[in-house]
Amino acid sequence: MGMTMHVDIVSAEKEIFSGTAEMVVVPGAMGELGILPRHTPLLTKLKPGEVRVDKTGDGGQEYYYISGGLLEIQPHVVTVLADTAIRAKDLDEAAAQAAKDRAEEKLKDKNAEFDFALAEAELAEAVAQLKAIKRMRERGKH
Amino acid sequence: MAVGKEIRVQIKSIKNTQKITRAMEMVAASKMRKAQDRMSGTRPYATKMRQVVSHLAMAHPEYRHSYLDDREEKRAGYIVVSSDRGLCGGLNSNLFRRIVADLKRQKDAGIDVELSTIGAKSYGFFARLGGNVKAHVSHLGDAPKLVDMAGAVKVMLDAFDAGEIDRLYLCHNEFVNTMTQKPTITQLLPIPPAEDDELKHHWDYLYEPEAKEVIEELLVRYVESLVYQGVVENAACEQAARMVAMKAASDNAGNMIGQLQLVYNKARQAAITQEISEIVGGAAAV
Numbered sequence: 001m002g003m004t005m006h007v008d009i010v011s012a013e014k015e016i017f018s019g020t021a022e023m024v025v026v027p028g029a030m031g032e033l034g035i036l037p038r039h040t041p042l043l044t045k046l047k048p049g050e051v052r053v054d055k056t057g058d059g060g061q062e063y064y065y066i067s068g069g070l071l072e073i074q075p076h077v078v079t080v081l082a083d084t085a086i087r088a089k090d091l092d093e094a095a096a097q098a099a100k101d102r103a104e105e106k107l108k109d110k111n112a113e114f115d116f117a118l119a120e121a122e123l124a125e126a127v128a129q130l131k132a133i134k135r136m137r138e139r140g141k142h
Numbered sequence: 143m144a145v146g147k148e149i150r151v152q153i154k155s156i157k158n159t160q161k162i163t164r165a166m167e168m169v170a171a172s173k174m175r176k177a178q179d180r181m182s183g184t185r186p187y188a189t190k191m192r193q194v195v196s197h198l199a200m201a202h203p204e205y206r207h208s209y210l211d212d213r214e215e216k217r218a219g220y221i222v223v224s225s226d227r228g229l230c231g232g233l234n235s236n237l238f239r240r241i242v243a244d245l246k247r248q249k250d251a252g253i254d255v256e257l258s259t260i261g262a263k264s265y266g267f268f269a270r271l272g273g274n275v276k277a278h279v280s281h282l283g284d285a286p287k288l289v290d291m292a293g294a295v296k297v298m299l300d301a302f303d304a305g306e307i308d309r310l311y312l313c314h315n316e317f318v319n320t321m322t323q324k325p326t327i328t329q330l331l332p333i334p335p336a337e338d339d340e341l342k343h344h345w346d347y348l349y350e351p352e353a354k355e356v357i358e359e360l361l362v363r364y365v366e367s368l369v370y371q372g373v374v375e376n377a378a379c380e381q382a383a384r385m386v387a388m389k390a391a392s393d394n395a396g397n398m399i400g401q402l403q404l405v406y407n408k409a410r411q412a413a414i415t416q417e418i419s420e421i422v423g424g425a426a427a428v
Contacts, residue, residue: 015186044350072194095293099277115271126235
């Protein structure tokens with residue numbers, strides 16, 4: 001058995017792969033990368049594409065599709081931080097603009113000063129209501 | 143028996159309400175389980191991300207990103223995560239109370255605050271009361287997607303890049319257990335330094351394509367993943383809080399029905415007694 005390294009493929013929503021491998025092939029931003037154990041520390045962007053993991057002890061090969069992301073290499077640990085969807089700069093800009101627009105919908109005729117007194121009054125009311133419900137419950141118990 | 147009928151109608155209506163709260167309780171219970179799974183699903187990514195970022199902080203890159211540099215706090219940004227819907231007990235109000243107290247402290251220190259809200263309830267609250275809401279997303283559904291909230295995060299990150307805010311905080315509910323949710327405010331930017339003794343010696347990564355580009359993307363992903371985790375955790379909190387609140391509501395409805403039933407029985411008995419005594423009285427008169 002040759003040298004091995006630990007490989008983790010994770011996305012923000014779930015863990016995709018975790019185990020040992022002899023080699024990993026990833027779609028790097030500058031071209032395909034084949035990584036063997038004891039690789040020098042490296043940090044790179046990934047393009048959308050296929051990740052191939054050659055598992056240890058003739059465990060076969062496994063393929064995962066990723067929508068881009070980042071790759072970190074430490075000599076015995078390889079971490080693929082996969083994106084859950086394809087991210088493009090202009091799409092991100094559009095999402096940010098949409099979030100801004102939505103925020104402004106109701107804000108137009110508002111003065112910029114936050115009304116602390118009203119906020120506290122409202123929250124005190126909510127708390128009082130909850131207390132009343134709790135008391136009602138306790139009374140019902142005996 | 144006018145009183146009797148009114149009480150019967152009232153009992154009927156409370157029973158209907160109870161049916162709804164019971165159903166909501168059960169729906170929340172099953173959604174909570176799924177939300178908890180989702181919550182634990184986000185952990186590996188967050189852990190790995192934190193590891194990589196702490197490695198990066200240990201490395202000595204030729205390029206140092208502004209997200210890692212502490213600067214004087216003159217303006218602050220808050221990303222507020224709340225639920226979209228109500229009927230979840232004190233979940234949102236407890237969080238808002240914590241935030242309002244914090245905002246007041248900031249205001250007293252002369253620090254202006256910008257908000258970005260995720261969830262309809264936080265937007266409703268802060269926009270109505272004149273908060274400086276810069277960005278908003280809501281209705282992410284039961285299974286929130288990272289890309290759906292990336293816009294609200296990006297607005298704040300852009301503000302940080304442009305020097306419009308010097309600190310960025312995340313406010314959400316922390317899932318302690320089914321009965322307890324804890325409102326928390328954590329600092330996202332600048333990224334607080336991590337402790338890690340493994341890699342103290344002088345070293346650096348190779349970067350492809352360039353250090354600046356890669357580090358920038360990594361740190362943006364890092365912040366996004368933290369916010370995403372907050373959103374997912376808050377969703378689990380929401381379901382737990384709703385389940386508990388609806389259980390309380392069902393129990394309360396049960397108590398009310400019991401009390402009304404008692405009043406109803408008494409009224410019915412009184413009416414029967416009165417009728418009998420009237421008949422007896424009538425018979426005696428004949």
